[in-house]
Amino acid sequence: MFRRRESVPFSFVADADRFRSNVTPPPRERTSVSQLAGRSLIGLTVAAGLVGSLILGLPALSPAQSASHSQQTEAAHGR
Template sequence: MFRRREAVPFAFVAEAERFRSNVTPPPRERPSRSQLVGRTLIGLTVVAGLAGSLLLGMPALESPQAPSHTMQSEASDGR
């Protein structure tokens, strides 16, 4: 595919990369005390739920333990 060699017809497209605004955004509002407490409680609830599900789910993930004595089949007992 060939490339066009003519200049860009619109000046604002050519200057878009170096445009800087002189307007500063307003400062961020600090969260109130109740918002901080709410976020903390939600975080603790999520962590406690994950820890609880891990503790309750661990027994299901364990493999069954083989008995210490060897089991013999009934056919071998007949002799």
Template structure:
């Protein structure tokens, strides 16, 4: 392994904790009422879409229990 011949100063790490900027960031813009309403309605539309797809999709995922299926199963067993 090679060793570095010059020492590495770590004083910049200690100075980074004490550094204060004299530049203040611009103030944040206030969100208008229409933007809040739009974001709320968009969120509600997404949630309603997910809930609707869940409600419509659950019957398709359930095991089939129609009377036609039972009749076919009984006919297959009766042969």
């Protein structure tokens, strides 16, 4: 069977690593003072919410020794 051999240009594969586009992206817009203040306020609000939920949730997670002690004394007095 006749087989046709053609040279395949593999140079484009080697050039793909060092290819640089001549099109420059547009410059990034500078954030305004109001945008910066809004982002920082949102961040502070989220952080304050996490700290507040931790502060309010810690008493519920701690073992309640005073409540169990009062229940035991009430049970002893009820006999």
